[in-house]
Amino acid sequence: MFCEVPPNLSLAEVTGSRRWGDTKVDEADNPNRSAGTERDLIALGIAAAAIILFVGTGGSVVSSTLRSVFGNGSGPDNLLVSTMMLNIALIIFGWRRHRELTREIAERRKAEEVARRLAETDPLTDCLNRRSMEQATDLLRRRANAHGKAVAFVMLDLDNFKQINDMNGHSVGDKVLGTSAARLRENLPAEAPLARLGGDEFAFAVPYDPVHPERIDDLVAKLFAAICGPITVDGTTLHSTVSIGIASDHLADGRSSSAIDGETLMHHADIAMYQAKRNGKNRYFWFEPSMENELRFRNELERGIRLGVVNREFVPYYEQQIDIESGELVGFEMLARWQSPELGIVNPDVFIPIAEEIGVIGEISEQLMVQAFADAKKWNPELTLSVNISPVQMRDPWFSQRLLKLLVEHNFPPQRLEIEITETALHDNIGLVKTMISSLRNQGVKVSLDDFGTGYASLSQLRTLPFDRIKIDRSFVRELSDNEGSKIVDAIVSLGNGLEMPITAEGIENEAILKSLRQWGQLKGQGYLYGRPEPADKVLERLSQQGKLSTVAPETPCDESTPAEHQDQRKAQG
Numbered sequence: 001m002f003c004e005v006p007p008n009l010s011l012a013e014v015t016g017s018r019r020w021g022d023t024k025v026d027e028a029d030n031p032n033r034s035a036g037t038e039r040d041l042i043a044l045g046i047a048a049a050a051i052i053l054f055v056g057t058g059g060s061v062v063s064s065t066l067r068s069v070f071g072n073g074s075g076p077d078n079l080l081v082s083t084m085m086l087n088i089a090l091i092i093f094g095w096r097r098h099r100e101l102t103r104e105i106a107e108r109r110k111a112e113e114v115a116r117r118l119a120e121t122d123p124l125t126d127c128l129n130r131r132s133m134e135q136a137t138d139l140l141r142r143r144a145n146a147h148g149k150a151v152a153f154v155m156l157d158l159d160n161f162k163q164i165n166d167m168n169g170h171s172v173g174d175k176v177l178g179t180s181a182a183r184l185r186e187n188l189p190a191e192a193p194l195a196r197l198g199g200d201e202f203a204f205a206v207p208y209d210p211v212h213p214e215r216i217d218d219l220v221a222k223l224f225a226a227i228c229g230p231i232t233v234d235g236t237t238l239h240s241t242v243s244i245g246i247a248s249d250h251l252a253d254g255r256s257s258s259a260i261d262g263e264t265l266m267h268h269a270d271i272a273m274y275q276a277k278r279n280g281k282n283r284y285f286w287f288e289p290s291m292e293n294e295l296r297f298r299n300e301l302e303r304g305i306r307l308g309v310v311n312r313e314f315v316p317y318y319e320q321q322i323d324i325e326s327g328e329l330v331g332f333e334m335l336a337r338w339q340s341p342e343l344g345i346v347n348p349d350v351f352i353p354i355a356e357e358i359g360v361i362g363e364i365s366e367q368l369m370v371q372a373f374a375d376a377k378k379w380n381p382e383l384t385l386s387v388n389i390s391p392v393q394m395r396d397p398w399f400s401q402r403l404l405k406l407l408v409e410h411n412f413p414p415q416r417l418e419i420e421i422t423e424t425a426l427h428d429n430i431g432l433v434k435t436m437i438s439s440l441r442n443q444g445v446k447v448s449l450d451d452f453g454t455g456y457a458s459l460s461q462l463r464t465l466p467f468d469r470i471k472i473d474r475s476f477v478r479e480l481s482d483n484e485g486s487k488i489v490d491a492i493v494s495l496g497n498g499l500e501m502p503i504t505a506e507g508i509e510n511e512a513i514l515k516s517l518r519q520w521g522q523l524k525g526q527g528y529l530y531g532r533p534e535p536a537d538k539v540l541e542r543l544s545q546q547g548k549l550s551t552v553a554p555e556t557p558c559d560e561s562t563p564a565e566h567q568d569q570r571k572a573q574g
Helices: 011-015 031-071 078-120 130-146 161-168 170-187 214-227 262-278 289-311 346-357 361-376 399-409 423-427 429-444 460-462 476-477 483-498 511-520 536-546 561-571
Strands: 149-156 193-196 201-208 231-233 236-237 243-246 284-286 314-323 329-340 344-346 382-389 418-422 445-451 469-474 503-505
Touching: 031 511, 130 149, 130 193, 130 262, 149 170, 149 214, 170 201, 170 214, 170 231, 170 236, 170 460, 193 329, 193 460, 214 243, 214 399, 214 561, 231 399, 236 476, 243 262, 262 284, 262 289, 289 329, 289 346, 289 361, 289 423, 314 361, 314 382, 329 346, 329 361, 344 382, 346 361, 346 536, 361 382, 361 399, 361 536, 418 423, 418 429, 418 469, 423 429, 423 445, 429 445, 469 483, 476 483, 483 503
Parallel strands: 243 284, 329 382, 382 418, 418 445, 445 469, 469 503
Antiparallel strands: 149 201, 149 243, 193 201, 231 236, 314 329, 329 344
16 A cells, blocks of 8 residues: 555545444435345344243243153143244344344445545555545645644646656556655655545645745655656666645745635645746746746637637748848748737747647648748749748658648749758657658758757767758857857857858847858858848738749649540530
């Protein structure tokens, strides 16, 4: 048993129900049991009456029998003998019924105990479940508050537990959950009820002195050390971290709050745990009211993003890419914007992380690329189109096939398209990434490594992966006035030249940076110095002024009539 309820906090007390040993049940709740009880009472009454009759008749029968044996009488009355024998039978029947009743009561108690335990605990870890945890927390709060103590509700979530299940199987995952529950129980105070809320989420409540909340911090630090230790299952050593959220039923100034109940505490701890997840996992946060407002706004964003996908509210903006040496426009990078009816134009750093998390980034990206292909076909065919690809999309083994299908469906030349991949995408599955890059390049699509220098791309990876271009992260370009920044850019340019990979510099915001970059020869650059990202109609105006619009006539809709229909038409004309 991993998580036994403390001796001073029985499950019966937690749930407000009768103790497990009680057999008393309302008749209205169980009419069958009521009828059985009535039968048992009748049987016991009959047995009692039989005993009384036996005492009354037995003496007469026995004395008559003895007198007859010694020749002093005619023997016992046959009716009395029959009555006594009937009494004996009734007594035996009553005794046997008593034994059956005793055994039935014991079995009933055992069954009730098992049923109640199944209803109140998690069968995998034997911890409390969500329902009983709320009641246990309320009971613990009443006891703690009566003694001037506060209660902290702590929620824990194992990080990346899905990967453990996917890679090792659910049986291994179950053992990890059991081990984690046991380690929690070993390090918690005896009065702290522990629950598994579902999946890989655990929670416990613990009383503490509101003057010393740091003791909860010490307890949490102890739990981190226990849970994050290696777990060996079937010869495989696994490692897991944990994100923790803490909520208190007392305010920050130490005063008790009557507005906080067990359900509210759980909700606050959940919000704090989500904050820990958002901030990189493997950490903990105390709940603060501002977190709830942030989460509410986040949920509104999520709903808006999902609705925006349906309503096609995501549109491409375009940032100029310039040949630094000649000053000529050579292409555009497509940047996503969300035209929210409520929020207006929303930048990608706001909605992209949420879109990745809720699994709609692929759909948004494909919608944007379809629009970008249509826009770019109106440009001079020598102008290229660069598109950023999310690391989440690079985990999809069918991404390259879907992209190539879009190119064919919308008749966009693959030679004009450049896909930008960040360094972080290389570490999820480098074999899959290499396959997709090769597939795209075989069809003419160029692939560049974006934000180079901010990740962990190694020289061997650059040599192995067939990139067409390296993009220097804007953080290094902005620091060109600094000697160290200049050395980094120089090293990246030298690396690109050695690998025969062209270089693009991001974040060119003033003439001083541009002047510094020109010393490295032929580079492509982009940044606010050349203009901010613009929607499609503004781009067309700019290209029209520069004489860089496509001279190809717009495509006419295809005639969808069949060859047979064409023959019929010709016959009719003839």
